[in-house]
Amino acid sequence: MFxxxxxxxxxxxxxxxxxxxxxxxxxxxxxxxxxxxxxGLSDEESLHTIPVAAVVKEEDIALKSVLDTLGEAGEDQFxxxxxxxxxxxxxxxxxxxxxxxxxxxxxxxLSVNAQMDNMQMEQSILSAFVDQYNAIFDGIKNVAMTxxxxxxxxxxxxxxxxxxxxxxxxxxxxxxxxxxxxxxxIAMTCLYASMTGLKIAIxxxxxxxxxxxxxxxxxxxxxxxxxxxxxxxxxxxTVIVWISLFYLGVILKVNFGSQTGYMMxxxxxxxxxxxxxxxxxGCIGKMEEAIKVGILMVLTMFxxxxxGLMVHSMRIQVEKICPWYNKINPAALISDSFYALSVFQSxxxxxxxxxxxxxxxxxxxxxxxxxxxxxxxxxx
Amino acid sequence: xSTPVIxxxxxxxxxxxxxxxxHFNLEIKEGEVFGLLGPNGSGKTTTMNxxxxxxxxxxxxxxxxxxxxxxxxxELKRQIGVVMQNVAVFEELTVYENxxxxxxxxxxxxxxxxxxxxxxxxxxxxxxxxNFFPRKLSGGLLRRLNIACGIAHKxxxxxxxxxxxxxxPQSRNKILEGIEELNRxxxxxxxxxxxxxxxxxxxxxxxxxxxGKNLAIGTKEELKQMIKKSxxxxxxxxxxxxEYLADIRNLKHVYEVRFENHNLHVLCSGGKHNLLRVLDYxxxxxxxxxxxxxxxxxxxxxxxxxxxKELRD
Ligand SMILES: Nc1ncnc2c1ncn2[C@@H]1O[C@H](COP(=O)(O)OP(=O)(O)OP(=O)(O)O)[C@@H](O)[C@H]1O
Ligand SMILES: [Mg+2]
Numbered sequence: 001m002f003x004x005x006x007x008x009x010x011x012x013x014x015x016x017x018x019x020x021x022x023x024x025x026x027x028x029x030x031x032x033x034x035x036x037x038x039x040g041l042s043d044e045e046s047l048h049t050i051p052v053a054a055v056v057k058e059e060d061i062a063l064k065s066v067l068d069t070l071g072e073a074g075e076d077q078f079x080x081x082x083x084x085x086x087x088x089x090x091x092x093x094x095x096x097x098x099x100x101x102x103x104x105x106x107x108x109x110l111s112v113n114a115q116m117d118n119m120q121m122e123q124s125i126l127s128a129f130v131d132q133y134n135a136i137f138d139g140i141k142n143v144a145m146t147x148x149x150x151x152x153x154x155x156x157x158x159x160x161x162x163x164x165x166x167x168x169x170x171x172x173x174x175x176x177x178x179x180x181x182x183x184x185x186i187a188m189t190c191l192y193a194s195m196t197g198l199k200i201a202i203x204x205x206x207x208x209x210x211x212x213x214x215x216x217x218x219x220x221x222x223x224x225x226x227x228x229x230x231x232x233x234x235x236x237x238t239v240i241v242w243i244s245l246f247y248l249g250v251i252l253k254v255n256f257g258s259q260t261g262y263m264m265x266x267x268x269x270x271x272x273x274x275x276x277x278x279x280x281x282g283c284i285g286k287m288e289e290a291i292k293v294g295i296l297m298v299l300t301m302f303x304x305x306x307x308g309l310m311v312h313s314m315r316i317q318v319e320k321i322c323p324w325y326n327k328i329n330p331a332a333l334i335s336d337s338f339y340a341l342s343v344f345q346s347x348x349x350x351x352x353x354x355x356x357x358x359x360x361x362x363x364x365x366x367x368x369x370x371x372x373x374x375x376x377x378x379x380x
Numbered sequence: 381x382s383t384p385v386i387x388x389x390x391x392x393x394x395x396x397x398x399x400x401x402x403h404f405n406l407e408i409k410e411g412e413v414f415g416l417l418g419p420n421g422s423g424k425t426t427t428m429n430x431x432x433x434x435x436x437x438x439x440x441x442x443x444x445x446x447x448x449x450x451x452x453x454x455e456l457k458r459q460i461g462v463v464m465q466n467v468a469v470f471e472e473l474t475v476y477e478n479x480x481x482x483x484x485x486x487x488x489x490x491x492x493x494x495x496x497x498x499x500x501x502x503x504x505x506x507x508x509x510x511n512f513f514p515r516k517l518s519g520g521l522l523r524r525l526n527i528a529c530g531i532a533h534k535x536x537x538x539x540x541x542x543x544x545x546x547x548x549p550q551s552r553n554k555i556l557e558g559i560e561e562l563n564r565x566x567x568x569x570x571x572x573x574x575x576x577x578x579x580x581x582x583x584x585x586x587x588x589x590x591x592g593k594n595l596a597i598g599t600k601e602e603l604k605q606m607i608k609k610s611x612x613x614x615x616x617x618x619x620x621x622x623e624y625l626a627d628i629r630n631l632k633h634v635y636e637v638r639f640e641n642h643n644l645h646v647l648c649s650g651g652k653h654n655l656l657r658v659l660d661y662x663x664x665x666x667x668x669x670x671x672x673x674x675x676x677x678x679x680x681x682x683x684x685x686x687x688x689k690e691l692r693d
Contacts, residue, residue, distance in 0.1 A: 218482070375433075376451055
C-alpha cells in the first residue's frame, strides 16, 4: 500500500508539467538573475586583512597571544590588531577605520558598526571567529577544572587549531557574498517544497477535500498512504533542488566548493523539513487552502529574508538582536549548512544544523500525524 | 435476511444550532435498492456520512452488517463502495489510473485488480476514454468515472449520493441501468436523490425525508396508498362557470376541484371510472373541452401531502 501511494503520487506529480516547470524555473531563473547582478562583485570582495581593535585587560593573556599570532605580518595575515581603550576603539569604529572591536573577558565579545553594511562578510567572519574562540576557550576551562595537568596540551591544540582555521577559513575559503545569496536561494527552494506537503495533508483529510473523504472511506490505513506520498514528495523535491544545484554550480560555475555529496545531503534534509512544515500547516485547522498557502508563503519569505536572501546583512542583524532565532530559522539553518561546508573543514557545524532541521521535521510530521489520526469529524 | 445490512436508530446529528437529523430511524435489508428521497438540505448526505463513520453524531446508534461502524472498521469498509455527491478524482491521472488507484486501496492482488478495473470501465462505458484525463471528459462521463472509482472493487454495499446530478439523459439512463445491474449481481444499494422519477424507476423501497426526519417508508405502491389522492384528472378548457365546479366537486370520489391556466383539475381518491363520470357531466352541460389527461399519483404527490410542499421548489 505504501508503494501504491508512492507510485501514484510520483506519477501524478510528474504529470503536472506546469508545476514541474515552475518549481524548476524558480530557482534557476532567480539564480541566473543573481548571477548577472553579482558578476564582478566577488572579485573586488576578495579577502584582505581585517582591521580590528582589541580592548583587553592584563588577564586576557590567551586572547592576546591568539591575536598576536593572527596579526603577524605575512602572506596569511588575518587580522590587523590595534590595542586600544574602550573609547579609542569606539572612535575607530565610528570612523569606520576598523571592522569590529574585540572585548576581552570571558566570553570574548564583538561589536560591529551596523552602518558598515558593505563589510558584512568581514563582520560575519569576525563573528564566526569569536564564536569559535569562545567555544574553544570554554573547553579549556572545563579541562582546567577537571584535569589541570592536560591544560598545556589543550592550549597547544588551540594554537594549532587557530592556525588551521586561519588558513582554511579566512584566506582559502570560498565564502563570498554572492555565494551566500545562492545558499539562501537553495534554502528558499527547499522551503517552498512546503507547498507540496500542504497538498498532501489536504488531499488526505475528509474534512478538507472530497479526495480525502474518499480515501478515508477505504480500508487502507491513512498514515501508510500519507507516508508513501511524503516519501515520494521528498524524493521529487530533492531532485529538483539537486538539478538547481547542478545548474548553479556546473553551468553558472558558482563556486560552491567541492563537497558535492554533503551538499546533496543538506538539500535532502532541507526538503524534508520544507515538506513536513507544509504537511503540518495543512493538518492544522479547517482554513481554506488559499489561506494556508498564504501562511506558508509569508513564513517562508520572512524566514528567507531574515536569513539574508534579499539583504545580505540580515543574518548578522538577527545574530545580534535575537541569536536564538538563527538557530531555529530553517532558512538560516539550510544556508548556514552550505556556508559551513564551504568555509569550515570540520563538519560539526554542518551536522549540527542538519540535526536541528531533521529533528524539527520529525516533530512537525509526528504532530501532523497526530492531528490527522482523528478520523471522525463534526462537520465535513 | 436475518440481520439488516444497515440499522439506524434514533440518530440525532447537529451542526451547531442546526438540527440536521432528528431522531432518524431506518433499516435496510440485503438485496434492496433503497432510495433516500428528500429535497435539498433534508439530510441525505448527512445520513450517509454518519453511516460511513465520517461524521460524529450526537445520539443514536448505527449498525452496518450487524456491527458498529467505526473509522477503523477496515473489514466493513472493505465491503462498502461509496460514490459521493462531489466528484473526487485525480486530475493528473487518466481514467484507467484513477480507477486503478482507488481499486488498489481495496484490492492488493495486481491481476485481480486489473480485471476489476477493466470490468468497471466496461460497466460505466468508459473503455474508449481509458487514457483520457478527467478534464477532457464531459460532465456526464466524469460522473461515470466517479461511479467507477467507487464500485470497481465489487462491494457488497454501495452508497450513491445523487450520482446523476447535472447529467444528460443518455448518461443518466446508463447510470441507472448500471445500478440495477449491480443490484442483480448481489449488491445492496443505498441511493439518494431528489429526482422522484429516478427513485421510482429503480428503487425497491423508499424513505421520504425532510428536515432530518424520516417521514414515510415503504415500496412506491405502499407510499402512494398512504395518501388520499389516487388519480388526478386534467382537462383543457377555455373557461368554466363557477357553479359547475361545485357540481363536479360533488361527484362521487372527488375531493378537490380547481380551475387554473385553462386547465380543470379534478382530484379523486379511490374508486374507478372517475374520468368517465367527469366527462359525462361536461357533455351533459354541453361544455366544450380539449385534451384530457388522467394521472396516477407520483411520489411528488406523496411528498406534497405529507409535508405540504412540493418536492422540487
Ligand atoms: N458542514 C456543515 N455545516 C453546517 N451545516 C451543514 C453542513 N453540512 C450540511 N449542513 C446542513 O445540514 C442540512 C442537511 O444537509 P445535507 O447535505 O445532509 O442535505 P442533502 O439532503 O444531502 O441535500 P442535497 O440534496 O443538497 O445534497 C442542511 O440544512 C445543510 O445546510
Ligand atoms: Mg447531499
